[in-house]
Amino acid sequence: MKFELTPEQEEKVRKFHPRCKRRLRDTGAIGGGETFIFEPNGLDTCATYRCVCGKELPLTDVSKW
Numbered sequence: 001m002k003f004e005l006t007p008e009q010e011e012k013v014r015k016f017h018p019r020c021k022r023r024l025r026d027t028g029a030i031g032g033g034e035t036f037i038f039e040p041n042g043l044d045t046c047a048t049y050r051c052v053c054g055k056e057l058p059l060t061d062v063s064k065w
Helices: 007-016 021-025
Strands: 034-040 045-051 056-058
Touching: 007 045, 007 056
Parallel strands: none
Antiparallel strands: 034 045, 045 056
16 A cells, blocks of 8 residues: 655645754654555545644644545
8 A cells, every 4th residue: 555645645745844953853864754544444544643742733624524
């Protein structure tokens, strides 16, 4: 199964949390400061962005379902 963000979702992530100091400071040698969560369901796939600081951004507009 392949999960991809749309260009609109990528832009949301860039604008959401551009200067998180913890994202860069509290990660290991190979990164890990950002998590993209994909949850398939019966209607579509819900995507969520999570920063290491704990802030989350839903990327799927469920109002269109």
